[in-house]
Amino acid sequence: MPEKQRTRRLRKYEADPKCSISAPSNETMQLLSPFGPLIAKTKLPSELIEKINLFADQHISETDSTEFMLPEEIVFGGAPSLADIVGRLINNYVKEAEGSQLDRAIYEVFWIVSQYQNTPSPVHFHSGDISGVLFLKVPDEIDPSQEERNYISGRKAGYLNFIEGNKQRFSKSLLSVKPEVGDFYLFPGWLLHGAEPFIGEGERRSMAFNATLKVKYTTT
Numbered sequence: 001m002p003e004k005q006r007t008r009r010l011r012k013y014e015a016d017p018k019c020s021i022s023a024p025s026n027e028t029m030q031l032l033s034p035f036g037p038l039i040a041k042t043k044l045p046s047e048l049i050e051k052i053n054l055f056a057d058q059h060i061s062e063t064d065s066t067e068f069m070l071p072e073e074i075v076f077g078g079a080p081s082l083a084d085i086v087g088r089l090i091n092n093y094v095k096e097a098e099g100s101q102l103d104r105a106i107y108e109v110f111w112i113v114s115q116y117q118n119t120p121s122p123v124h125f126h127s128g129d130i131s132g133v134l135f136l137k138v139p140d141e142i143d144p145s146q147e148e149r150n151y152i153s154g155r156k157a158g159y160l161n162f163i164e165g166n167k168q169r170f171s172k173s174l175l176s177v178k179p180e181v182g183d184f185y186l187f188p189g190w191l192l193h194g195a196e197p198f199i200g201e202g203e204r205r206s207m208a209f210n211a212t213l214k215v216k217y218t219t220t
């Protein structure tokens with residue numbers, strides 16, 4: 001492969017030298033966090049959440065944790081459709097993360113995960129290039145002592161835990177986020193994540209998806 005083309009293809013792995021994780025607390029020092037996977041967080045419209053929940057309500061169990069796929073009419077129906085909204089976000093993510101233009105996202109599957117107390121979601125990764133998690137319902141009440149209950153390395157009960165790398169000094173390897181209805185996270189499909197079981201009444205419901213991406217050829 002010609003050197004010029006190889007350089008262009010590798011540019012997406014270069015971090016932004018201006019990246020900063022915090023305003024410096026010490027005027028003489030600035031903290032940069034240039035490495036690692038990018039996770040996008042946004043909020044999806046409440047009408048969309050209601051639409052997905054209306055469908056899911058007909059398929060969940062009142063007592064047992066379950067998973068099931070979303071049919072095409074829920075994914076691609078409506079204007080804008082769930083696929084349209086997610087597609088626009090993926091487009092922004094790819095542009096920000098790699099500086100490249102998305103040609104198309106090929107969705108493999110959208111599915112619902114409905115969980116009640118004591119159900120673990122062991123650490124795993126997804127297929128495809130990019131994945132997402134949308135929170136649709138959170139438990140009515142997590143026992144406050146349980147919400148603060150920490151599993152190994154600070155993973156909180158019922159939270160979504162992203163794990164990258166190992167325990168390395170001066171490097172972060174865990175992000176533990178609280179589920180909030182409407183919050184939507186986009187992340188690389190290879191990124192390890194999971195959830196520890198919560199104790200409390202009610203359902204923890206989320207939607208996930210996997211997609212492979214085709215990026216437009218670029219000469220710049």
Ligand SMILES: [Fe+2]
Pocket residue numbers: 124125126193208
């Ligand atoms: Fe997952």
